[in-house]
Amino acid sequence: PRKFKAKVVEIVVKTKKIGQDDPRRVAHSAKVGLALTLVSFLYYFRPLYDGFGQAGMWAILTVVVVFEYTVGGTLSKCINRGFATLLAGALGIAAEYLATLCGENGEPVLLGILVFILATTSTFMRFFPNIKRRYDYGVLIFILTFSLVAVSGYRVNQIIQLAHQRLSTILIGAATCIVISICICPVWAGQDLHNLAATNIEKLASFLEGFGDEFFSFLGDEGSVVASKDDKFFLQGYKSVLNAKATEESLANFAWWEPAHGCFKFHHPWKQYLKTGVLARECACHIEALTSYINSRPQVPSEFYRNIHQPCVKMSLESSKALKDLAGAIKNLTHPCEAETHVKNSKAAANEFKSILENSSLLAIQDDVQEIVPALVVASILINIINCIEKISDSIHELSE
Amino acid sequence: PRKFKAKVVEIVVKTKKIGQDDPRRVAHSAKVGLALTLVSFLYYFRPLYDGFGQAGMWAILTVVVVFEYTVGGTLSKCINRGFATLLAGALGIAAEYLATLCGENGEPVLLGILVFILATTSTFMRFFPNIKRRYDYGVLIFILTFSLVAVSGYRVNQIIQLAHQRLSTILIGAATCIVISICICPVWAGQDLHNLAATNIEKLASFLEGFGDEFFSFLGDEGSVVASKDDKFFLQGYKSVLNAKATEESLANFAWWEPAHGCFKFHHPWKQYLKTGVLARECACHIEALTSYINSRPQVPSEFYRNIHQPCVKMSLESSKALKDLAGAIKNLTHPCEAETHVKNSKAAANEFKSILENSSLLAIQDDVQEIVPALVVASILINIINCIEKISDSIHELSE
Numbered sequence: 001p002r003k004f005k006a007k008v009v010e011i012v013v014k015t016k017k018i019g020q021d022d023p024r025r026v027a028h029s030a031k032v033g034l035a036l037t038l039v040s041f042l043y044y045f046r047p048l049y050d051g052f053g054q055a056g057m058w059a060i061l062t063v064v065v066v067f068e069y070t071v072g073g074t075l076s077k078c079i080n081r082g083f084a085t086l087l088a089g090a091l092g093i094a095a096e097y098l099a100t101l102c103g104e105n106g107e108p109v110l111l112g113i114l115v116f117i118l119a120t121t122s123t124f125m126r127f128f129p130n131i132k133r134r135y136d137y138g139v140l141i142f143i144l145t146f147s148l149v150a151v152s153g154y155r156v157n158q159i160i161q162l163a164h165q166r167l168s169t170i171l172i173g174a175a176t177c178i179v180i181s182i183c184i185c186p187v188w189a190g191q192d193l194h195n196l197a198a199t200n201i202e203k204l205a206s207f208l209e210g211f212g213d214e215f216f217s218f219l220g221d222e223g224s225v226v227a228s229k230d231d232k233f234f235l236q237g238y239k240s241v242l243n244a245k246a247t248e249e250s251l252a253n254f255a256w257w258e259p260a261h262g263c264f265k266f267h268h269p270w271k272q273y274l275k276t277g278v279l280a281r282e283c284a285c286h287i288e289a290l291t292s293y294i295n296s297r298p299q300v301p302s303e304f305y306r307n308i309h310q311p312c313v314k315m316s317l318e319s320s321k322a323l324k325d326l327a328g329a330i331k332n333l334t335h336p337c338e339a340e341t342h343v344k345n346s347k348a349a350a351n352e353f354k355s356i357l358e359n360s361s362l363l364a365i366q367d368d369v370q371e372i373v374p375a376l377v378v379a380s381i382l383i384n385i386i387n388c389i390e391k392i393s394d395s396i397h398e399l400s401e
Numbered sequence: 402p403r404k405f406k407a408k409v410v411e412i413v414v415k416t417k418k419i420g421q422d423d424p425r426r427v428a429h430s431a432k433v434g435l436a437l438t439l440v441s442f443l444y445y446f447r448p449l450y451d452g453f454g455q456a457g458m459w460a461i462l463t464v465v466v467v468f469e470y471t472v473g474g475t476l477s478k479c480i481n482r483g484f485a486t487l488l489a490g491a492l493g494i495a496a497e498y499l500a501t502l503c504g505e506n507g508e509p510v511l512l513g514i515l516v517f518i519l520a521t522t523s524t525f526m527r528f529f530p531n532i533k534r535r536y537d538y539g540v541l542i543f544i545l546t547f548s549l550v551a552v553s554g555y556r557v558n559q560i561i562q563l564a565h566q567r568l569s570t571i572l573i574g575a576a577t578c579i580v581i582s583i584c585i586c587p588v589w590a591g592q593d594l595h596n597l598a599a600t601n602i603e604k605l606a607s608f609l610e611g612f613g614d615e616f617f618s619f620l621g622d623e624g625s626v627v628a629s630k631d632d633k634f635f636l637q638g639y640k641s642v643l644n645a646k647a648t649e650e651s652l653a654n655f656a657w658w659e660p661a662h663g664c665f666k667f668h669h670p671w672k673q674y675l676k677t678g679v680l681a682r683e684c685a686c687h688i689e690a691l692t693s694y695i696n697s698r699p700q701v702p703s704e705f706y707r708n709i710h711q712p713c714v715k716m717s718l719e720s721s722k723a724l725k726d727l728a729g730a731i732k733n734l735t736h737p738c739e740a741e742t743h744v745k746n747s748k749a750a751a752n753e754f755k756s757i758l759e760n761s762s763l764l765a766i767q768d769d770v771q772e773i774v775p776a777l778v779v780a781s782i783l784i785n786i787i788n789c790i791e792k793i794s795d796s797i798h799e800l801s802e
Contacts, residue, residue, distance in 0.1 A: 014529070015525075015529075018525075018528050018529065019525075025525065025528050026525065028524065029520075029521045029522070029524040029525035030521050032520050032521065032524040032544075033516070033517040033518070033520040033521035033524070034517065036516055036517070036520045036544070036548055037513050037516050037517045037520070040512070040513060040516050040548060040551075040552040041509070041513060043552050044509050044512070044513075044552050057549055057553075060545070060548050060549055060552065061545060061549075064541060064544050064545040064548065065541070065545070108442070108445055111441070111445070112438050112441060112442060112445075115434070115437055115438050115441050116434040116435065116437070116438045117434070119430075119433050119434040119437045119438070120430045120431050120433065120434035121430070123429065123430040123433040123434065124416075124419075124420075124426065124427065124430035127419050127426050128415070128416075128419065140465060140466070143433075143437070143465050144461070144462060144465040144466070147437055147441060147461050147465065148458055148461055148462075150441075151441040151444050151445050151461065152458075242682070242686070243646060245644060245646070245647070246646070246647040281643075282689065285643070285686040285689040285690065286689075286690055288683065288686040288687075288690075289686065289687055289689075289690035289782065289785070292785045354771060357771055357774070358771060370755060370758055370759060373758070373777050373781055374781075376774050376777050376778065377777065377778045377781045377782070380774055380775075380778045381690065381778070384690070384693045
C-alpha cells in the first residue's frame with residue numbers, strides 16, 4: 001500500500017508537471033472531448049441518426065483519428081482524408097463497374113488483382129520523401145477506401161448512396177474538428193516553429209554570454225564564480241538545440257497547411273526556419289566542442305591568459321549579443337538591426353586576439369606551451385562560432401524580407 | 402509535352418533509386434498488397450461474408466492501418482489495437498448498462514458526460530512521454546472504441562454479439578498482418594537498429610581514417626592528394642550520424658516489441674544502442690568542429706608541422722582502427738578485442754604529441770604563433786575524440802555482455 005501510494009503521488013506530480021509545462025495540452029484534451037461529445041450527440045439522437053444511418057459512426061471515427069495537437073496537423077489530416085476518400089471512392093466505383101462486365105466468375109478475380117496492384121503501388125509511393133512528408137495519411141486513406149468500396153459487393157447505385165452518406169458524415173466530423181481546433185485556444189504549428197527558432201538561438205546566446213566569464217573565472221572576480229554555481233544550467237541549454245531537428249521538421253510540415261494567422265501569411269517561408277535550424281545546430285556543435293575546455297584551463301593564471309582575457313571574453317559576449325538581437329528579430333519579425341554591428345565587434349575582438357598572438361612573440365610567452373593550448377583552442381572555436389553566427393544572420397535577414 | 406516527358410523520366414529514375422536503395426521496400430509494398438487481397442477475399446466471398454456481416458470491413462481497416470514497415474511496428478500496433486479494443490469495449494458496455502439505469506432522459510446526458518471525461522483524460526495521457534512512446538496507438542483506439550460502443554444506442558446483448566463479430570474480424574486481420582510480416586522477407590527493427598549503430602560508428606571511423614592524411618597532405622605524398630579528390634565523400638559521412646537520433650529512437654521503440662530473431666533474444670538491451678548513439682553523436686560533433694580546419698593549414702609546411710605530423714596522423718589512424726573494431730564487435734555481437742589496444746596506441750600518440758610540445762621549447766618554434774594554431778586545435782580536438790571513443794568502447798562492452 002505504501003508503494004502504491006508513492007506511485008500515485010509520483011503520477012500526480014508528473015501529470016501536474018506535464019500540464020504546467022504547456023497548459024495548452026489541457027486545453028487540447030478538453031477540445032478533443034468536446035468535439036467527440038458533439039459528434040456523439042449527432043449520432044445518438046434519432047432524427048439525425050435515421051438520416052445518416054450507420055454511417056454516423058464515421059463521424060466519430062473521423063474526429064478521433066483526425067484531431068491533432070496543432071491546427072496544421074488537423075487541417076492536413078482533414079484535407080488528406082477528404083480528397084483521398086473522394087478519389088478512391090471514384091476509382092472504386094469505376095473498378096466495381098469494370099468488374100461487373102467480367103461476369104460472375106471474373107468479378108472477384110479482377111477485383112482481387114486491382115486491389116493488389118493499387119495497394120502495392122500506393123504503399124510504395126509512401127516511401128517517396130515528398131509524399132511521405134505531406135500526403136502519407138492521404139495515401140493510407142486512399143488504400144483503405146478503395147479496398148472497402150471495391151470489395152463491398154454492392155451494386156454501383158447502392159454505393160453512390162452509401163458514399164453520399166459517408167462523405168457527409170466525414171465532412172461533419174472534419175468540420176467540427178477544424179472549427180474547434182481553430183476557434184478554441186488554437187495551437188498554430190507555425191507560431192510554435194517560430195518560437196522554437198527564436199528560443200533555440202537564445203539558448204546559444206545565453207551559453208556564449210556566460211561562457212567567457214566562466215572560462216576565465218580563475219582570473220579573479222570571486223563574486224562571479226560564486227554566483228555561477230547556481231545558474232550553471234545555461235551551460236546545458238544548447239543540448240536541446242542539437243536535438244531539435246525532428247520537432248522543427250514536423251512543425252514546418254504542419255505549418256505549410258495553415259492559413260494566415262497572427263503575423264504570418266499563408267505560405268510563410270517556413271522552409272527558411274529549417275535552414276536557420278541547420279545553422280543553429282552547427283553552432284551548437286561548436287559549442288559542444290567548447291564545453292570540453294571549461295575545466296581544462298590551468299590552475300594558476302599566467303601572463304598569456306591575462307593578455308588574451310579581454311578579447312576572448314569580448315568575442316564571446318559580442319557574439320552572444322548578436323545572437324540575442326537575431327532571436328529578437330525573429331520574434332518580432334523585424335530586420336535584425338544591431339546584429340551586424342555585434343558581429344563586427346566580435347570580429348574586431350578576434351583580430352585583436354590574433355594581433356596579440358603575433359605581437360607577444362613566442363619568446364615573451366614564459367609558459368609551457370601545453371598550458372596555453374586550451375586558450376588557443378577556445379579562441380579558435382570562438383572564431384568559428386562567429387563565422388557561423390554570420391551565416392545565421394544572413395539566413396535570418398532572408399527570413400525578414 | 403517535352404516538360405511532361407522530362408517529369409516522367411525524373412519520376413521513373415527516382416522510383417528506381419528508392420527501390421534500389423532498399424529492395425525490402427518493394428517487398429514490403431507487395432506484402433501489403435497480398436495481405437489486403439487475402440483479407441478482401443474473406444470479405445468478398447458470400448459464405449464468410451454472411452458469417453461476419455458488415456464487420457468484415459473491420460478486417461480490411463485493420464490490415465491497412467496496422468501493417469507497418471517493420472515487424473516491431475506491426476506487432477506493436479496489433480497488440481495495442483487488440484488490448485485497447487477489449488478494454489474499451491468492456492468499459493463501453495458498462496457505461497451503456499449504467500446509462501440504461503438512468504432512464505430515457507438521463508441516458509444521453511450521462512453517456513455524453515462519460516465520453517467527454519474519458520476522451521479528455523485519455524487524450525491528456527498521450528502527452529506522457531512513456532505512454533506516447535509505446536501505447537499512443539492503443540490510447541487512440543481506446544477512445545475510438547469506447548465512443549463507438551457507448552454511443553451505438555444498441556442494447557447490451559446486441560453489443561456483445563456485435564463485439565464478438567468485430568473482434569474476430571480484427572483478429573483475422575491482425576493475424577494475417579503478423580504472419581505475412583514475419584514470414585515473408587521480415588524487416589526486423591532490432592536488426593536495423595543494430596546495423597545502423599554499426600554503420601554510424603564505421604562512418605566516424607572512415608572520417609578519422611582519411612582525416613590525418615588529408616590535413617597533412619601538404620607535407621608531400623602528391624599521390625594521396627590526387628587520389629583524395631575522388632573519395633572526399635568520406636568527409637561527409639559523419640553528418641548523417643548527427644541526424645540519426647529520431648530514426649534510432651523509433652527503431653528502438655519498435656524493437657522492444659519484437660520476439661527473438663536472428664541472434665537477438667526477446668528484450669535484447671535495445672536501450673544500450675541509444676546510449677551508444679548519444680556518444681556517437683557527441684563524437685560526430687567533435688568531428689564537425691574538426692572539419693573547419695581542413696583547409697586552414699598554412700601553405701608552406703613548417704618545421705613544427707613536420708614534427709607533429711607523425712603523432713597526429715597516428716592519433717587519427719589509431720582511433721579510426723579502434724572505432725572499426727568497435728563497429729565490427731557490434732556487427733558480430735562479440736567482445737571488442739583490439740579496440741582497447743588501439744585506444745591505448747592513440748593515447749600514446751597523444752602523449753607523444755604533448756611531449757613534442759614540451760620539448761620543442763617555444764624558442765625553437767620559428768613560426769608565427771598564428772600558423773601553429775590550426776595544428777594545435779586539431780590535435781586538441783583529436784584528443785577529445787579519443788576520450789569520446791573510450792566512452793563509446795565502454796558502452797559497447799556493456800552491450801556485448
